[in-house]
Amino acid sequence: MGVALADDQGRLPLLTPMSEVAGRMSIQEGAKYLERPQMGRGILLGGVPGVAPASITVLGGGVVGANAAKIAAGFNADVAILDINMDRLRYLDDVMPPNVTCLFSDRHTVRAQLERADLVVGAVLIPGAKAPRLVEEEDLKRMKPGSVIIDVAIDQGGCIATSRPTSHSQPTYIVHDVVHYCVTNMPGAVGRTSTYALCNVTLPYVIQIAQQGIEAVAKKSRPISRAINLHAGEVTNKAVAETFGMPCSERFAGN
């Protein structure tokens, strides 16, 4: 367990690129597992002239969800994106292409979407809490046989009752004829892209620390001071100390 760097608005700028990677990748993986040899329904995301494209439902319209919807729309799929934040839905409605429908997320709408979707992407988050569970096991019976769930939120427990963590060596399993993909570290499969994306956002902090020293930078920057978990053999973050039942040093007080 560790505490990530959060800016003054509570956002996690160093984790954003990983959500961008996972969101875009969710559609690539979904396309693969919809193929019949992978036990999917045998559906091409974009369809062809005369044959309808796939229906894709994205649960959660944050960084992962928006990136998933954008790539899905580019494939010409029929996309629905659900969120509970009306401001976010208004923004998505403004920027997404016409084949993306933005819907308020409630139990009724989620269940209706499960009946129509070939591919469902789980992308919800409640900061600092376990992912909210939006799909119960009985709901899977509403889904078409061979449909696919990519539960990106699995690293926070997942938003589907039947999700359990998987790895890149064995990414999927099947419950009630629905293919589940629940890899907890999706960006690891595209390490070249992920490493550059991560370095782009971490490097400015690393340069500051290298040039000025950690103590001086921590005095000026609350995001950095809050993100220091350990220093000189001491736990310096209250949440980490509490989790492990260890004393907390006041050296970087205020984190």
Ligand SMILES: NC(=O)c1ccc[n+]([C@@H]2O[C@H](COP(=O)([O-])OP(=O)(O)OC[C@H]3O[C@@H](n4cnc5c(N)ncnc54)[C@H](O)[C@@H]3O)[C@@H](O)[C@H]2O)c1
């Ligand atoms: N598996 C992986 O490799 C991997 C990689 C990156 C991120 N993630 C995970 O993906 C999840 C999403 O990350 P993010 O960066 O997009 O978070 P985010 O905070 O940007 O977006 C989460 C969205 O979920 C919405 N939400 C909350 N409750 C909802 C509900 N009941 N119905 C619909 N929407 C709801 C929020 O309003 C928010 O817009 C997180 O759990 C994150 O840890 C996993």
